[in-house]
Amino acid sequence: MKNTFGQYIRDKRERLKAQDRSYSVRQVAMRMGVEPSYLSKIERGDLKAYLTEDKIRALAEDLGEDxxxxxxxxxxxxxxxxxxxxxxxxxxxxxxxxxxxMPDHAVLRIVREVRDGDW
Amino acid sequence: MKNTFGQYIRDKRERLKAQDRSYSVRQVAMRMGVEPSYLSKIERGDLKAYLTEDKIRALAEDLGEDxxxxxxxxxxxxxxxxxxxxxxxxxxxxxxxxxxxMPDHAVLRIVREVRDGDW
DNA sequence: CATACTGTGTAGTATATAGTACACAAAATA
DNA sequence: TATTTTGTGTACTATATACTACACAGTATG
Incomplete structure (x- = not known):
């Protein structure tokens, strides 16, 4: 549950690293503004390690994730x-x-209709 | 911002207390499961006093609030x-x-339509 | 008038959250 | 082979969150 986040970003980061060496734990950590050992803990799902919203946003930006x-x-x-x-x-x-x-498509229909201003 | 919660519930509690003496800080606190001094702090907007979701739910139930x-x-x-x-x-x-x-009525229309299953 | 009940001040506690700082051995690179 | 660079273990810190325990003076009630 808490673990999926770590695995998810480690996975993504390593796929990026295969193309670009600057996606090491250290360098990503630097760019998002935490200590490398801390990002390492996060990736391995340490239950005592959490990120604030801004760090998560910085990480998402760096990894090209939503x-x-x-x-x-x-x-x-x-x-x-x-x-x-x-x-x-x-x-x-x-x-x-x-x-x-509700299934996704039903909710998406609402989103679309709202955006298109039929309300 | 944090203060409105305290004022809001103090107000409601005192209105109830005018009708029913069991709505004292002490008794409400007992019923919701915290120390009276703590509920007192909450009502006066002490920035170091917080309630967990279950306590807030118990309080809402007791005060007849949503x-x-x-x-x-x-x-x-x-x-x-x-x-x-x-x-x-x-x-x-x-x-x-x-x-x-979106104005309330527009969102409410969505809620209604969803509930009536036109999706 | 005694006593019960009221609201609140002070002090203390435990756990969660969000990290840093540094050292170290293994792997990769020049 | 010398030197970066890598991932991670250990230890430490600060603040936020969520309370308890108890004492005390004032008010209301029997």
């Missing part, structure tokens, strides 16, 4: 999304619970 | 809602950001 996905894998939700929900908790909590078991 | 609202006021989002989002972060983060500026 920040929302990496945040989710480390048990977090983007602060901006949280704020939207907290401003209208009744509305959004209800909506999200309602959409829980 | 748990999602009290959670939001203390800067949290219900764990079950968080989990729904984390299972499909791309989908839900996108949807929520898209709905950010």
């Amino acid at each position: 920040p929302d996905v990496l945040l989710a894998l480390s048990g977090k939700i983007s602060q901006d999304v949280q704020e939207i929900i907290r401003k209208r908790p009744l509305l959004f909590a209800q909506l999200i619970r309602e959409l829980k078991d | 748990p999602d609202v009290l959670l939001a006021l203390s800067g949290k989002i219900s764990q079950d809602v968080q989990e729904i989002i984390r299972k499909r972060p791309l989908l839900f983060a996108q949807l929520i950001r898209e709905l950010k500026d």
Whole structure:
């Protein structure tokens, strides 16, 4: 559960490293602003190692991954999304619970229709 | 920001207390499972005092308030809602950001249509 | 008027979160 | 082969989170 995040990013990083040597633990860690030993711990799923949202975002950027996905894998939700929900908790909590078991395509249809402004 | 939660529940509790003397800080605290001095701190907005989700839920139940609202006021989002989002972060983060500026009635229409199963 | 109940101040605790700093042996590179 | 560079183990730190325990003075109740 906590472990998938580590495995996921280690995997991605090593695939990038095969093409570009600058994707070592050390260099990625430097670029995202943590100590290499700490990123190493994260990748190996150390239960006492966590990253803040900004570090996760920096890592996502560096690895070319979606920040929302990496945040989710480390048990977090983007602060901006949280704020939207907290401003209208009744509305959004209800909506999200309602959409829980909807298939992706149904939710995507909503997204599209909302974006196209038929509301 | 953190303070509104305290003021909100103190207000509600005192209104209930006017009708029913069992809504003292002490008794409510007992029922929700914390020390009275701690609930007192919470109500006065002590920045070093926080409640976990279950305590907030117990408090909401006791005061007849909506748990999602009290959670939001203390800067949290219900764990079950968080989990729904984390299972499909791309989908839900996108949807929520898209709905950010939609008026309530538009979001409610979506909720209704989804519930009535036109999807 | 005694006593029970009230709200709150002070002090202390445990665990979670989010890291740094440095050393070391193995592997890769020049 | 000398020297970088690599990943990681160990030890340490600071702040946030989530409380308890108890004492105390003021207020209300029997």
